[in-house]
Amino acid sequence: MEVDKGKGEAEETRKVAEADRDTVTLKSSDGKLFEVSKEAAARLSTVLAGMIAGGSIDDNGTDLKQIGSEALENVVDYCNKHANSIPSAALISSSISFNTAPFKEPEEWERKFVDRLSHDALFDLVEAANFLGMERLLDVTCHKISEMMKGKSPDQIREVFNIKNDYTKEELEEIRQELAWAFYDD
């Protein structure tokens, strides 16, 4: 989907886009151009939907200064994959639930999509999804991070997420005792 392959090609892509207007061109913070289906972008991102509706889409590449090219490539890839996938029956039926949060389990392809990402790429994608108001992509990436937290000790969590332990031994012991009753597996 990257179209930064030389001026001639980019120019041609732009003309095609202008002609039938079914794609939008997005520009990452480091100046790379990506093309994405307008329908998918508007459906999956409240921010892009607002920009499309408000006419603030630049045919030469709409600047997204907060998003790097790797994250933007993943965003565009997700939109295009989403545009091609038909919601499965499982997804529809799981929406009937008694949970307070209307979270729908990620579909198989969405799981694979986030599973292949590196640690940094995953967090960059969370940031991009949050910035672009992409609720579903945010759900899917958050779900992945929550899975990474399950069943791990505090030490393991600190290691996985590179977090510094700022507790003293005494403070930790105090919290452990406070929570003694909660120390069993679900």
Add this chain to the structure above:
Amino acid sequence: MRDTRFAVAMAGDENFPVPTDVFVSILMLLPTSCRRRLRLVCKTWRDVVDERTPERQVRTKVLAFISKRQSSRALVFDDDRRREWTFPSSGGFAGVVDMVGTSNGLLCLHETAPCGDRGVSVLTVANPVTGETRRLPPVPPARSHRSLGRYVFGYHPITGRYKFVHIPSSSSWSMLDAVQVLDLGEPSWREVC
């Protein structure tokens, strides 16, 4: 973006490279006990868990359940609004509907009818506000008389699961050797001795 995050992560008071609102959504996907364990990771996490993820914010509402043959109704009084919901009876027979219990706005209803040898016994969990209902699998028939016995409905705050307990009744209490437990969402009951 990466440089900023590195700086932020090293600042000490923000140890996780996601906005707090996003972190809260991640925490809310975890079971309560797991979330509580995460308080041990660092002070920032403890504060977010304490301040942003209350165990359950449920405002108390008034509920009235009127049991009538084939047209049992639930009334939920929500501030100045009154919602009314009619239990969709299994139909075909004039059953009696009992309310087993309520939890977090869900109703557990038990429908019985003297029909056939053993009678009909159907357990349903319902959300009267959204109108959703879910019929629960029957208690294994091997456990004698299905229409007898009592049901209990509860919510386990640590695991966040809804549970149903069936206490089989018989003419003599000495014969009670096990109860059956069902977690909402599980396909079948399990025995607990």
